[in-house]
Amino acid sequence: MSSVSLDKKKARPKIARSTYTTIAAVALLVILLVGGHLIYGKILAPNTMSSLLRNYAYLLILAVGLTFTILTGGIDLSVGAIVAFSSVAGVMLVGAGWNTYLVMVLMVLMGTGFGLISGVLVRYFNVQPFIATLSTMFLARGLASMLSTEPVRIPDGSPMKSLSTEVILYDGPKNMDFKISLNVIIAIVVLIIGFIILHRTRFGRTVYAIGGSENSASLMGLPTGRAKLMVYVISGTLAGLAGLVYASRIGNASNVVGTGWELDAIAATVIGGTLLTGGAGYVLGSAVGVFVLGTLNLLINRDGNVPAAATTIITGAILLIFVLLQRAITVSGNRGGLFKRKSRDVAAGGTPPDASSTALPLSESESAESGSAKVSASPAV
Amino acid sequence: MKNLLKNQLFWAAMVLVVLMIINITENGTATIGYSNGRLTGPIIDLFIFSPPILMISIGMTLVIATSGIDLSVGSIMAVAGAVAMQYLHGSSNPNSPATIAIAFILALAVGLLCGAFSGFLVSVVKLQPFITTLIMMLAGRGIANMITGGGNTEGGSSGFNKIAQGTVLGFPLRFIVAIIVLLLVAALVRKTALGMSVEAVGINADAAEMAGVRSNRIQFMVYTLSGLLAAVAGVLTVAYIGRVEVASTGTGAGMEMDAILAVVIGGTSLAGGKFNLGGTVLGAFVITALDQTVVYLGISSAAVPAFKAIVIIGICLLQSDRIHGWFSSPSRSRVVEKKEETPKVVAA
Numbered sequence: 001m002s003s004v005s006l007d008k009k010k011a012r013p014k015i016a017r018s019t020y021t022t023i024a025a026v027a028l029l030v031i032l033l034v035g036g037h038l039i040y041g042k043i044l045a046p047n048t049m050s051s052l053l054r055n056y057a058y059l060l061i062l063a064v065g066l067t068f069t070i071l072t073g074g075i076d077l078s079v080g081a082i083v084a085f086s087s088v089a090g091v092m093l094v095g096a097g098w099n100t101y102l103v104m105v106l107m108v109l110m111g112t113g114f115g116l117i118s119g120v121l122v123r124y125f126n127v128q129p130f131i132a133t134l135s136t137m138f139l140a141r142g143l144a145s146m147l148s149t150e151p152v153r154i155p156d157g158s159p160m161k162s163l164s165t166e167v168i169l170y171d172g173p174k175n176m177d178f179k180i181s182l183n184v185i186i187a188i189v190v191l192i193i194g195f196i197i198l199h200r201t202r203f204g205r206t207v208y209a210i211g212g213s214e215n216s217a218s219l220m221g222l223p224t225g226r227a228k229l230m231v232y233v234i235s236g237t238l239a240g241l242a243g244l245v246y247a248s249r250i251g252n253a254s255n256v257v258g259t260g261w262e263l264d265a266i267a268a269t270v271i272g273g274t275l276l277t278g279g280a281g282y283v284l285g286s287a288v289g290v291f292v293l294g295t296l297n298l299l300i301n302r303d304g305n306v307p308a309a310a311t312t313i314i315t316g317a318i319l320l321i322f323v324l325l326q327r328a329i330t331v332s333g334n335r336g337g338l339f340k341r342k343s344r345d346v347a348a349g350g351t352p353p354d355a356s357s358t359a360l361p362l363s364e365s366e367s368a369e370s371g372s373a374k375v376s377a378s379p380a381v
Numbered sequence: 382m383k384n385l386l387k388n389q390l391f392w393a394a395m396v397l398v399v400l401m402i403i404n405i406t407e408n409g410t411a412t413i414g415y416s417n418g419r420l421t422g423p424i425i426d427l428f429i430f431s432p433p434i435l436m437i438s439i440g441m442t443l444v445i446a447t448s449g450i451d452l453s454v455g456s457i458m459a460v461a462g463a464v465a466m467q468y469l470h471g472s473s474n475p476n477s478p479a480t481i482a483i484a485f486i487l488a489l490a491v492g493l494l495c496g497a498f499s500g501f502l503v504s505v506v507k508l509q510p511f512i513t514t515l516i517m518m519l520a521g522r523g524i525a526n527m528i529t530g531g532g533n534t535e536g537g538s539s540g541f542n543k544i545a546q547g548t549v550l551g552f553p554l555r556f557i558v559a560i561i562v563l564l565l566v567a568a569l570v571r572k573t574a575l576g577m578s579v580e581a582v583g584i585n586a587d588a589a590e591m592a593g594v595r596s597n598r599i600q601f602m603v604y605t606l607s608g609l610l611a612a613v614a615g616v617l618t619v620a621y622i623g624r625v626e627v628a629s630t631g632t633g634a635g636m637e638m639d640a641i642l643a644v645v646i647g648g649t650s651l652a653g654g655k656f657n658l659g660g661t662v663l664g665a666f667v668i669t670a671l672d673q674t675v676v677y678l679g680i681s682s683a684a685v686p687a688f689k690a691i692v693i694i695g696i697c698l699l700q701s702d703r704i705h706g707w708f709s710s711p712s713r714s715r716v717v718e719k720k721e722e723t724p725k726v727v728a729a
Contacts, residue, residue, distance in 0.1 A: 142687025
């Protein structure tokens, strides 16, 4: 009995309380920006703000993809490696004389391919998401290394570079211009589309429902399998796009680029208030998370005394703090307030329960031989 | 015979034999040679190069058996190696037995601490294992960088390096160290109730708790042990080449993948529960032999991660219920169902 109730607790994080982390993230961002401005100066200036946008457009795109996977309670560790593969392969194809516009489309599709591999492993073969995406990560990184272990340059004057051509939006005094590039517009469009899909479509609601409780979602007749596959395809596709955006900005591509970016993207998503257990969060919060990390890196650069290696430690520490914060919120969220959560869950579900969706109980009876007690507890709900 | 063909370990052993045959034929020199007071040849190479992966995959087996994961082992290897090398580098007499012992203990202590930190977060705070150890994995490499100041510190202690480079009657000392540690761990988990507790936690932590197993303690213990074993692996690695490499492609890079691979080849399910230490040892040998085969066949080492990823995807597929369903004949599954139904009728 009590194991069942434990499962319920885990499966239903409190949605309203998860805004606390997003609020904490916004507060942290404001503190970093204002504090940084007071200490180092020229942080809250049009040129600094716009360069922040241009520098972290790639991370914004990755974080939107990670938000989808994490909302389902999954994870995508392969995004950094996909960036490496798609950028190295794309730049080499341009160098080999392929049509640049075709290659740009191909780069995005390469990401789709890797995402599809992860998605199929998770959806059809019940591989844990982090194992599935860990193997795609090694696959993509290994293939990128097979293509080239030397950085490859985008040829001068290639249309691929035009993505990062800077356009002055606001002509400020001295060099204080607000400049954006196509990359920034792509990232913002991705963010807006992500927001619309997650908050305004059936698919988006299914994503939230899976994270809340996959069993309930599938018993309600939601297409959970398809949605689980799709989030990895989306995440992979966006990683391919991020590879394009990053390569066009840097002007070259290498097989070691993107190492540890999965942590940055996960950190941005988690800082922005998306629960790692899934089911609650905001894609706009992930954007806040990206700017928290971006501002932090900016301040570390301005300071100049912090060694480069410390950046990963600081990112890791901040991620840890926010994961702990989430944990504290879910634990306190389990005390009382049941009614609110119940009504929310129903609202997230949408369609009425459907007895015909037998996919889940079937797979569970098959796996019952390995871990009988663990499995049999959940369908009893 | 049918049972043998179905046994995953049998296939793993076959793969190892095939890989060793390739290694022996492609090597060109004697199968077991003797030069400069040490044995040589592909089989001895297997013993020389397997200890680090052997160590971390033993720890990984126990962690995976509790249905957790430890992605930080490679980074802990680098941290422990960095601590030992930096201490030896800074000491005035790097070859004195006391210095060597302190370097060794310091490295193990740091690994233990890193593992205990993950273990605390997983068991007490109840964070998910993969995110906890992912943070440790990425921060660990940063920590190793900070310890050495970004450089690849050389210890400069031939005495310390003997731990990994030395021989006993021509046989590599490094492997003997690994075997002793392995036997200690095996005795710890199989001669006490610890192993069974680990499996109980992996099958169902709540049920184990109700049956009187302190699942928190067990979880804390396996991550701590995994960190400690990773530190041993780190010491054996840096002592072999005489320096620590802190870059993201350096000491212990990608080793978590190798360890996970060795564990699943060895027949321990990623879902947790029953584990098989002997199988893991076999898995570790397969991975080591594979690394050497790549070298002997002249394939670019850059291809290795992709190759291993394909192997792990294949193993995940083999472990999945869907594939099992494809290969088991429908009549057989019907028999199983009937067997399950009969007692119900009797009970009614």
